[in-house]
Amino acid sequence: MSAAAPVATRAGPVPSGPGARASTEARIGAALVWLLGAVLTLIIAAPLWMLLSKSVQSVDGAFVGLANFAVYATTPTLVAALLNSLFVASLSTAIVVPLAFVYAYALQRSCVPGKGVLYAAALLPIFAPSLLSALALVYVFGNQGFLKGALFGASLYGPVGIVIAESLYAFPHALLILTTALALADGRLYEAAEAMGTTRARIFRTVTLPGARYGLISAVFVVFTIVITDFGIPKVIGGQYAVLATDAYKQVVGQQNFPMGAVVGLLLLVPAVLAFFVDRSVRSRQVALLSARAVPYVAKPRRARDLAFGVAAYVIGAMIVATYTVAVWASFIKYWPYNLSLTLANYDFASFDASGWSPYFNSLKMAAASAVIGATFVFFGAYLIEKLKLAPFGRAFAQFLAMLPMAVPGLVLGLGYVFFYNATWNPLGVFYGSLAVLVVNTVAHFYTVAHITATTALGQIDPEFESVAASLKVPFWRHARRVTAPICLPAILDIGVYMFVNALTTVSAVIFLYGSESKLASIAIVHLDEAGAIASAAAMGAIVMATAIAVKLAHLAIDRALLGRLQAWRRR
Amino acid sequence: MKLRHAASLALGMGLAVFAGEALAQKTKVTIYTALENDQLGPFKASIEKAVPDAEVVWVRDSTGVITARFLAEKDNPRADMVMGLAASSLLLFEKAGLLETYEPKGASALKPAFRDGAAPYTWTGMDAFLGVVCFNTAEAGKAGAKAPASWQDLLQPALKDKIVMPHPASSGTGYLMVAGWLQSMGEEAGWKFMDGLHQNIAAYLHSGSAPCVQAARGERTVGLALDMRGASEKTKGAPIEVIIPKEGVGWEMEASAIVKGTKVGDVAKKIADWSTTKEANELYSKTYAIVALPGVVNNPPNYPTNAEAGMIKNDLGWMADNRDRVLKEWSRRYESKAAPKN
Numbered sequence: 001m002s003a004a005a006p007v008a009t010r011a012g013p014v015p016s017g018p019g020a021r022a023s024t025e026a027r028i029g030a031a032l033v034w035l036l037g038a039v040l041t042l043i044i045a046a047p048l049w050m051l052l053s054k055s056v057q058s059v060d061g062a063f064v065g066l067a068n069f070a071v072y073a074t075t076p077t078l079v080a081a082l083l084n085s086l087f088v089a090s091l092s093t094a095i096v097v098p099l100a101f102v103y104a105y106a107l108q109r110s111c112v113p114g115k116g117v118l119y120a121a122a123l124l125p126i127f128a129p130s131l132l133s134a135l136a137l138v139y140v141f142g143n144q145g146f147l148k149g150a151l152f153g154a155s156l157y158g159p160v161g162i163v164i165a166e167s168l169y170a171f172p173h174a175l176l177i178l179t180t181a182l183a184l185a186d187g188r189l190y191e192a193a194e195a196m197g198t199t200r201a202r203i204f205r206t207v208t209l210p211g212a213r214y215g216l217i218s219a220v221f222v223v224f225t226i227v228i229t230d231f232g233i234p235k236v237i238g239g240q241y242a243v244l245a246t247d248a249y250k251q252v253v254g255q256q257n258f259p260m261g262a263v264v265g266l267l268l269l270v271p272a273v274l275a276f277f278v279d280r281s282v283r284s285r286q287v288a289l290l291s292a293r294a295v296p297y298v299a300k301p302r303r304a305r306d307l308a309f310g311v312a313a314y315v316i317g318a319m320i321v322a323t324y325t326v327a328v329w330a331s332f333i334k335y336w337p338y339n340l341s342l343t344l345a346n347y348d349f350a351s352f353d354a355s356g357w358s359p360y361f362n363s364l365k366m367a368a369a370s371a372v373i374g375a376t377f378v379f380f381g382a383y384l385i386e387k388l389k390l391a392p393f394g395r396a397f398a399q400f401l402a403m404l405p406m407a408v409p410g411l412v413l414g415l416g417y418v419f420f421y422n423a424t425w426n427p428l429g430v431f432y433g434s435l436a437v438l439v440v441n442t443v444a445h446f447y448t449v450a451h452i453t454a455t456t457a458l459g460q461i462d463p464e465f466e467s468v469a470a471s472l473k474v475p476f477w478r479h480a481r482r483v484t485a486p487i488c489l490p491a492i493l494d495i496g497v498y499m500f501v502n503a504l505t506t507v508s509a510v511i512f513l514y515g516s517e518s519k520l521a522s523i524a525i526v527h528l529d530e531a532g533a534i535a536s537a538a539a540m541g542a543i544v545m546a547t548a549i550a551v552k553l554a555h556l557a558i559d560r561a562l563l564g565r566l567q568a569w570r571r572r
Numbered sequence: 573m574k575l576r577h578a579a580s581l582a583l584g585m586g587l588a589v590f591a592g593e594a595l596a597q598k599t600k601v602t603i604y605t606a607l608e609n610d611q612l613g614p615f616k617a618s619i620e621k622a623v624p625d626a627e628v629v630w631v632r633d634s635t636g637v638i639t640a641r642f643l644a645e646k647d648n649p650r651a652d653m654v655m656g657l658a659a660s661s662l663l664l665f666e667k668a669g670l671l672e673t674y675e676p677k678g679a680s681a682l683k684p685a686f687r688d689g690a691a692p693y694t695w696t697g698m699d700a701f702l703g704v705v706c707f708n709t710a711e712a713g714k715a716g717a718k719a720p721a722s723w724q725d726l727l728q729p730a731l732k733d734k735i736v737m738p739h740p741a742s743s744g745t746g747y748l749m750v751a752g753w754l755q756s757m758g759e760e761a762g763w764k765f766m767d768g769l770h771q772n773i774a775a776y777l778h779s780g781s782a783p784c785v786q787a788a789r790g791e792r793t794v795g796l797a798l799d800m801r802g803a804s805e806k807t808k809g810a811p812i813e814v815i816i817p818k819e820g821v822g823w824e825m826e827a828s829a830i831v832k833g834t835k836v837g838d839v840a841k842k843i844a845d846w847s848t849t850k851e852a853n854e855l856y857s858k859t860y861a862i863v864a865l866p867g868v869v870n871n872p873p874n875y876p877t878n879a880e881a882g883m884i885k886n887d888l889g890w891m892a893d894n895r896d897r898v899l900k901e902w903s904r905r906y907e908s909k910a911a912p913k914n
Contacts, residue, residue, distance in 0.1 A: 077907050144790045155733070157775060239775045254637050254742055256644035335809055337790055338710075354612030354630065424648065516602070516631045530778060531609055532785025 025475050029384070030391040036381050037394050040401035043444040047416030048408065054262035054419050068259045078260075081242040082267060088159055088243065089228040089271075092166040096174050096223045097216065099167075103316055104178035106309035109185075109208070111301040113310070121317035123172045124324055127548035129505045129522045131232035132541035134165040135534060136327035138237065144337040157239030165237055166227040168323055171316075173226060174219040181215020182208075187297035214282050221275030229268050229409035232507040232522075236529050244268055245411055245508065252512060258419060265415040269408065276407035324545070331539035349524070349540065352533040359524035360543060366438050366520060367503035374443040374450060375496035379488065382454035383480055387466060406448035410509030417441050418512045433515020441513055442503045450495040457491030458484070490559060497555040501548045598627040599839045604642055606635040606744060607656035607826075608781065611859055615655075618855055623842040634778055635661060635744030646670055653840050655698075655828035655847070658744040660751075662695040662827050663892035671695065672830035674841055678848035686825065686864035695829040696847060699860035702799040702823045702879060703749035705815040706784035711793040723753070723817045726794065727768040735772045736783040737796035741899050744824055745780030745798050750902060751891045752822015756884045763905070770906050788812050799879060800859055806874040814874065816882035823883045824891070826860075 058064045072078050103122060106112045125133060140147050141156045141164070154160050185208070193203045209216075231245040238246060244264055252261035330336065334343045350356030381402065385395050405413065421432040431437045461484060469479040485492065507522045514523050521544050528537035607615065609632065616628045631651065633641070639661040642651060646668065654662065654671075665671050671694035679687055679696050686697030705726070707719055717730035726735060738746030754762035777783050780798045787795030788802075788810035795802075802814035828847050830840045846852055848865070856863040857870035862880060876882075 138791075142791055155774070253633075254640060256640045335789070338811065339809060350613060351610060353609040354616070354632075355609075356613070516629050527609065530782060532779065532782035534789075 026390055029388045029476060030394065033384050033388065033391040033394040033398060036384050037398040037401065039377075040381075040398055040447075043440050044401050044404055044408075044413075044447070047413060047420040047444075048404075049416075050419040050423065051262050051265050051412065051416040054259055055266050057259050059257060059259060064259075068263045072260065072263050077242065078247065078264075081244055081247045084159070084241055085228050085244040088162045088166065089224050091159075091163050092170060092227045093220055093223045095163065095167045096170050097178075097219050099316055100171055100174035100178050100219065101212075101216070102309065103171075103175055103313050104182050106313035107179055108182040109297075109299050110306050110309045111299055112306055112313060118313050118317050121321050122175050124320055125169050126172045127501060127505065127552065128324065128327075128545040129232060129507050129525060129541055130165075130169045130230050131236050131507065131522075131525050131529065132327050132538070132545065133168040133323055134161065134233045134236040135525075135529065135538045135541060136323045136330065137161055137165050138534060139326050139330045139336065140323070155239070157237060158241040161237035161239075162234050162241065162243070165233045166230060168320060169230070169233065170223045170226045171320065174223050177215050177219045177222060178212065181212040181218075185211055185297035187295040188293075190297055217282050218279055221271070221278060225272045225275055225409060228271055229411045229508060231411055231511055232526065235526060248411060248415065249511065252415065252418065258422075261415055262419065265412045269412050272409050272412075273407045327538045328542045328545075331535055331542050333535060336535065346533075346535040346539040347543075349528075349536060352528055352531065352536045353524060355519055355524060359519045360521045360540070362435065362518055363504055363521035363544065364547070366435055366442065366518075367500045369435070369439045370442040370503040371496040371500040373439060374446070374499040375492050377443065378447065378450040378495055379454045379485070379492050380480075382451055382458055383484060386455050386458040387463075387480070387484070388476060402451040403448055405444055405446070408445075410445050410506055411511075413445050414441065414509040414512045421513075433513070433518060435518040437513055438510055438518055438520070439503075441509055442499065442506065445506070445509050446499055446502050450498060453491055453495055453498070454488070457488045461487055490562060493555065493559060493562070497551060500551055504544055504548050597625065599625055599836050600627050600629055601652045601836050601839055601843060602629045602631060602650060603653045603655050603843075604631050604638050604651040605654070605656045606638050606658065607632065608859065611656070614855060614858075618851060619843055619846055622846045622849070622851065623839060626839045626843060628843075634742045634780070635747070636739075636742035639664070642670070643668070649831050649833060651831050652834040652836050653828065653830055653843060655843075656826045657828075658747070659695065659697060659825040659827040659888050660747070660891035660895060661744070662829050663888060664895065665829070666694045667892070670832055672832045672834065672837065672840075674830050674844060676841070676844040676848045678845065681866075682848060682864040683866055686827075695827045696844065697825045697827045697864050698847060698852075699856040699864060700823050700825050700862040700883070701745065701748075701780075701860055702816075702821045702862075702883060703745050703752060703796060704799045704802055704821055704876070704879075705817060706787040706795040706797055706802040706805070707813045707815050708787045708790055708793050708811060709813055710811040711790045715793055717793060719813060720794075720815060721818055723757075723765060723819055725817075726772065727765075728772075731772045731794060733772065733774045734793035735769070735796065736775050736777055736786055736792045736794070737769075737773060738780045738783055739776040739778050740902055742778045743780045746776070747895065747899070748822045748824035748891070749796060750822075750898060751824075751894070752820075752884055752886065754898065755822070755886065755890065756820055763901070766902075767905070776906070784812075799875070800861065800872065803872050803875040807872075814876050816876050816878050820882050820884040823886055825888065826856075 055068055056063060056065055058067070103118070107115055107118060112118070137145075137156060139145055141151050141161070142148070143156075145156070151160060189207050190203065193207060198206075228243075229245055231249060234241070234243045234246050235249075244267060248261050248264040248268070251257045251264060331346050332342045332344070333339075334341050334345070345351070349359075381398065385399050385402070388395075417437065420426060421429050421437060423429065465483060466476070466479065469476070469483070505522060507526065510520055511523060511526065514520055521540055525537045525540045525544075528534070528540060605612070612630050612632060616630065619628050620626055631638075635658050638654075638657060642649070642654065642661075642665065645651075649670070654665070662671070666688075673692040673694055675688075675693040676696055679693075682697065687693075688695045705720055709719070711734075712719065715730050715734060717728060717734070718725065720726050737749065740746035740750045750766070753765055756762075757765060774792060777786070781801035782797075783792070783795030784797035784801040784805055785795070786792045787797075788805035788808075790811075799814070802812065806812050806814060828844065830837065830844055834840055850865060850868065853863045853865035853868040854870075857868050861870060861872060861875050
């Protein structure tokens with residue numbers, strides 16, 4: 001608030017000359033803040049509102065109160081899907097979070113060699129659409145899988161397959177949170193505990209775990225939400241095991257029963273919203289782990305611990321890499337399991353699906369547009385909220401909307417978009433099914449993380465810059481372009497790459513939204529698998545994964561060059 | 573403001589020029605279809621060659637999905653034509669008054685069964701497809717199952733959880749099989765047979781060809797599926813037999829029609845005319861053994877020789893009239909039972 005003062009007071013008493021200019025600037029600034037709020041309303045709030053209102057309407061659009069929910073609760077198949085979803089999500093969470101904790105512990109609190117390799121291996125699933133892990137499992141544990149016996153006669157198609165595939169897919173998301181949670185610790189606490197002769201188990205229980213408590217709670221909610229809202233894996237490997245996400249698809253796409261789809265969507269919203277509020281309350285109670293006098297904890301080599309965690313981490317990492325290797329390998333096989341010779345025929349997508357390679361290029365276009373538009377818009381929006389201390393209500397409103405997508409799973413947002421763009425009164429309906437809607441949806445879906453990244457980067461810049469710019473009579477837009485944006489370039493690049501990779505791999509959000517000319521690679525995988533062309537589906541998945549990894553590597557290289565050249569001022 | 577004005581003007585003019593050009597050369601015709609994915613490319617090429625002013629835009633999904641979508645959009649249809657969709661679905665649309673009356677040139681030369689029998693003339697048949705049994709002999713040997721000569725043989729305990737079939741609500745092939753059993757065995761015996769079959773079903777899939785592909789790859793032992801897919805998988809080297817059970821198999825027809833109220837009716841009529849030509853029928857016969865135009869014959873390798881003889885006496889009108897009721901009953905019996913089964 002303090003920075004608002006100079007502009008406001010100077011604008012107040014002096015009616016002409018430079019003061020008038022400052023007030024024009026303030027008016028433009030305030031208008032832009034409100035414009036940001038309006039755009040965010042259009043791309044985030046309005047679709048969600050449509051979802052809510054659809055759930056209390058009949059198929060014909062008449063208000064029916066909670067009748068749809070009553071129908072839901074009394075239809076055994078629908079309730080069974082809800083219970084199934086809760087079951088697989090809980091089980092996957094119970095598997096993923098402890099394993100990710102061990103892995104994170106190996107990375108942060110032990111002296112296991114090859115941490116870079118371990119880190120890269122665990123992040124692999126982030127670069128592929130969720131279905132790819134499921135496709136790989138068909139080859140490993142399916143009825144013709146080479147490790148079929150490992151399931152002891154249980155069928156892969158159903159809860160078993162869903163839980164294994166979701167665990168692989170959600171692992172890196174839990175790991176990222178837990179490595180951050182374990183990254184910082186006050187070494188003095190450990191020294192004091194050791195000096196007092198405390199046992200290691202007790203140190204772990206009374207020092208390590210409480211320090212990571214916030215991360216653990218976060219990880220539990222994130223994994224649960226990812227699993228319960230994922231569409232791709234149950235679609236490929238779920239067999240007759242109905243879950244909420246596939247039910248929503250069946251209701252909306254299969255039976256065009258929009259109200260019932262909205263009800264399922266709202267159910268999917270519950271865990272995510274719950275997570276959002278628990279997260280906030282835990283965060284507000286989290287006290288600083290690192291005081292100014294803290295000594296960062298550095299792990300010292302200890303044989304038994306390093307060996308145990310090293311073995312555990314390498315086994316987990318190897319399983320992840322092996323799964324995705326199987327998917328890539330399978331994409332080259334001629335006719336599994338009867339003819340294992342290698343071929344490139346599965347990459348000739350046109351012979352399996354008329355759209356051929358075009359979904360891949362649509363995906364590239366969509367991801368590139370999301371990256372450029374998303375990074376620009378998010379950064380500028382964050383600048384308006386963070387740096388301009390104007391229009392306090394507008395800013396608070398925009399800030400709220402910017403944080404909202406965090407609590408909204410992709411599938412739910414996608415449903416909201418279907419209802420919003422399909423409404424007969426909506427003039428934007430002409431965009432339905434176009435690549436533009438997919439871009440807008442992707443930017444909105446991944447808005448929060450990008451917004452936090454931008455806000456953090458902006459927060460690190462001393463507000464003095466704005467004061468100096470104001471006293472030099474430089475309008476904020478010039479200041480933002482000439483000073484702030486260049487300083488934040490690495491963060492802007494981060495946002496762009498984040499948008500790109502997610503746009504490339506997302507299935508849940510876009511499965512309802514694509515049109516005949518905007519089919520994406522991730523949707524092509526669903527269609528190829530549906531038609532039984534599983535090797536070709538794996539091939540498409542492999543290409544998406546390769547592209548995402550290549551972009552990420554390019555990002556790392558550019559980042560290094562940027563930090564070296566343009567950001568030389570950071571070094572003294 | 574001025575600049576933006578100029579920009580929008582330029583954009584508008586550009587659009588007008590563009591639209592004018594498009595009008596002169598190509599008219600976009602949106603066709604809803606349930607044709608198999610690999611057929612869409614060749615169909616589009618052949619149509620655009622025969623009707624140079626048309627640009628075909630496919631919207632493809634399984635029969636059930638396309639049917640539901642078309643009905644849901646009935647107040648504001650987005651499709652100009654429907655092609656390669658089950659005739660029983662088209663009969664439904666005809667009843668709802670959603671189809672344009674038009675008899676394509678050349679329709680009179682088609683086999684009588686493939687012509688809309690009742691006035692007004694709205695739809696034209698293209699080809700027929702059958703629901704057959706794809707039987708993986710290698711996997712059956714391991715499980716000790718014998719090859720089914722009759723539908724009842726599918727109930728043998730050795731096949732428990734080893735059969736896949738298309739979901740009748742989303743796949744046209746699935747519905748024709750269910751309708752076929754109900755018509756040939758009679759309602760009561762038909763449902764009783766399906767009760768037994770359900771015990772051996774591993775999954776109801778959302779595609780008419782995927783069950784056979786899965787059986788061909790040994791992922792399952794038996795796949796109830798589209799006839800042609802069975803033949804083509806066998807030709808690719810899969811250890812399967814394509815079997816026509818002795819009681820006969822259900823079948824359905826693919827047909828096309830023009831949507832009432834389309835803005836591109838003239839081009840759509842030309843495309844409808846194309847659908848009765850020899851070229852079109854030869855294209856159908858690449859994917860289907862039985863097509864509308866007499867004399868166009870294609871016996872694909874490994875296609876069962878007794879297929880045409882094995883087609884049951886099928887009433888498409890019955891299939892259309894009873895679709896809702898049969899699917900509801902099917903869902904009541906098997907969908908509510910399917911979930912707790914796992």
